[in-house]
Amino acid sequence: xSRSALWRQEGNVKERERRADDLFLGAVEQGRQRQRSKxxxxxxxxEDSFHLNPLxxxxxxxxxxxxKCCQELNDWNAVVDDIYYQVQHLQPFQTAGTKTPSxxxxxxxxxxxxxxxxxxxxxxxDHVDSPFIRGIGFLYLRFAGPIDELWKWIEPYVYDQEDIxxxxxxxxRPQTVGDFVRHLFSSREYxxxxxxxxxxxxxxxxxxxxxxxxxxxxxAKQNYEQHMQYFSGLGNRVMALYGDEDNPITWYExxxxxxxxxxxxxxxxxxxxxxxxxxxxxxxxxxxxxGEMDILQGTWKLDTLGAxxxxxxxxxxxxxxxxxxRPDLYEKVRRRERDTVVADxxxxxxxxxxxTKISLSHGNNRDKGRSWHANDNMPRHQKAPPxxxxxxxxxxxxxxxxxxxxxxxxxxxEKKRKLLSKYG
Numbered sequence: 001x002s003r004s005a006l007w008r009q010e011g012n013v014k015e016r017e018r019r020a021d022d023l024f025l026g027a028v029e030q031g032r033q034r035q036r037s038k039x040x041x042x043x044x045x046x047e048d049s050f051h052l053n054p055l056x057x058x059x060x061x062x063x064x065x066x067x068k069c070c071q072e073l074n075d076w077n078a079v080v081d082d083i084y085y086q087v088q089h090l091q092p093f094q095t096a097g098t099k100t101p102s103x104x105x106x107x108x109x110x111x112x113x114x115x116x117x118x119x120x121x122x123x124x125x126d127h128v129d130s131p132f133i134r135g136i137g138f139l140y141l142r143f144a145g146p147i148d149e150l151w152k153w154i155e156p157y158v159y160d161q162e163d164i165x166x167x168x169x170x171x172x173r174p175q176t177v178g179d180f181v182r183h184l185f186s187s188r189e190y191x192x193x194x195x196x197x198x199x200x201x202x203x204x205x206x207x208x209x210x211x212x213x214x215x216x217x218x219x220a221k222q223n224y225e226q227h228m229q230y231f232s233g234l235g236n237r238v239m240a241l242y243g244d245e246d247n248p249i250t251w252y253e254x255x256x257x258x259x260x261x262x263x264x265x266x267x268x269x270x271x272x273x274x275x276x277x278x279x280x281x282x283x284x285x286x287x288x289x290x291g292e293m294d295i296l297q298g299t300w301k302l303d304t305l306g307a308x309x310x311x312x313x314x315x316x317x318x319x320x321x322x323x324x325x326r327p328d329l330y331e332k333v334r335r336r337e338r339d340t341v342v343a344d345x346x347x348x349x350x351x352x353x354x355x356t357k358i359s360l361s362h363g364n365n366r367d368k369g370r371s372w373h374a375n376d377n378m379p380r381h382q383k384a385p386p387x388x389x390x391x392x393x394x395x396x397x398x399x400x401x402x403x404x405x406x407x408x409x410x411x412x413x414e415k416k417r418k419l420l421s422k423y424g
Contacts, residue, residue: 017062024061027070027113039117043144044196050112050144051196056092057109059101066106070113076120079111080133087132089168090139090180092193108136112144125157128266131164131177142184142195147202150185151209157181158213159220159289161271167191176271178217186210216241220272220291227295231275232259240277241292253296254279260287 028048034040035047045051052060060066073079086103094100116124124137134157141153160177167173186207188195198206223231230236236256243249258276262269272290279286404412 020062020067023067023070024113027110031113031115034115037117039119040115041118041121042146043112043115044147045144050109052109052143053193056101056105056193059099060106060109063101063106065103066101066109069106069110073107073110074114076111076114076116079107079114080124080127083107083133083136084130087130087136088165089172090132090135090164090166091168091191093191095168104132104136104139108139108143111136111140116140121153125153131162134162134177135164135166135180138181138184142190144196147198150198150202151206154181154185155209158210159217159291162268178213182210182213182217216289216291218291219294220289223290223293224272230295231256231290231293232273234258237296238277239294239296240275240279240286240288242279242282242286242288251294252279252281254288257285 025048032047035043043050049057069079069082073082083104087107089102090104091102092105094102121137121140124140125134127133127137138154138157141150145153158178158181160181162177163174164177164180165172165174166180184190184195188197197203231238234256238254238256239251240254241249242252242254254277256275257278260270260274260276275288275290275293277286277288277293278284
């Protein structure tokens with residue numbers, strides 16, 4: 001290729017870059033003019049970069065897809081429709097190790113240049129058509145949302161159970177929207193892209209609240225795996241978190257009144273049910289999450305054993321809930337209690353072995369050793385009672401005193417002499 005052809009090619013590249021920059025700056029200027037409109041959600045930070053990494057921002061501006069978005073998508077509805085059809089994941093780039101920006105971040109940048117109203121942000125975060133629409137709304141808040149109102153916007157979604165595909169590639173698995181939100185707003189990096197640093201007081205407060213949310217999510221998973229049948233019993237006593245404007249969030253004793261398996265707003269089935277709990281101490285009724293509940297100390301053991309009768313059904317004490325007609329539950333509880341007793345007895349035998357001495361020189365004694373271990377593995381009600389051991393009678397007469405040797409007598413005399421010389 002001749003030198004003149006190289007110059008023309010370089011000139012064409014620079015011309016395309018200049019047009020892309022002009023198109024981006026024109027979109028930013030339109031957003032600034034719209035910023036003065038009523039109801040627009042205020043942005044935090046620079047209005048021409050939106051806290052995006054300079055390299056990522058340059059790749060986005062030069063992307064043909066982003067230029068198409070600036071020319072064809074001129075309102076919020078058009079951007080939302082394109083998210084529904086084009087976005088497959090929420091990573092910044094198409095694949096790891098490439099410089100091609102993803103469609104998700106191209107549409108995110110277009111949404112930032114258009115600006116969103118508070119009503120549009122609420123519709124975005126609650127959108128039911130695609131979780132990617134919701135995900136881009138959370139990314140909008142993380143990069144340029146109002147820092148004083150971040151917790152107000154994300155608090156209703158930190159336990160959201162809808163699945164969302166954040167990553168792409170072999171072995172990638174979806175996660176819940178709640179997990180995505182907690183990780184996004186507690187981290188300083190997003191797939192190698194630095195996130196804007198919040199002011200220190202706001203960052204600390206946000207991390208404390210998100211850490212508490214992580215504990216609630218972990219407790220929900222544990223309760224779902226271990227105690228679901230108890231929590232589903234209406235009338236069962238539990239410990240639940242409760243707090244209001246006057247009282248901090250604290251554990252209080254409550255009673256399960258109702259189990260919610262569907263989202264009342266959307267009608268979708270919930271992965272983890274919610275519970276309507278009455279707090280006798282205050283007399284009020286609240287809806288709590290599975291992770292905001294815990295077993296009352298000793299309740300699981302006492303209530304399940306006390307409510308189970310010989311027929312394997314619950315007694316008529318008002319705790320029928322969702323466990324009636326489940327004799328296998330109570331059989332498992334009985335078996336677990338029996339195994340616990342047997343294990344405790346085995347531990348005692350290990351610490352205090354039987355006083356019967358077994359000699360390996362006689363066949364009868366070897367048989368006794370086998371019978372002892374067989375008796376150990378038998379159920380408690382089938383075990384033979386232990387044979388009491390006869391004790392020798394105690395001799396009431398005092399033991400005879402041993403006479404001291406000449407050396408011991410000399411040592412005692414020397415000790416007496418020293419004491420007399422010291423104390424007179």
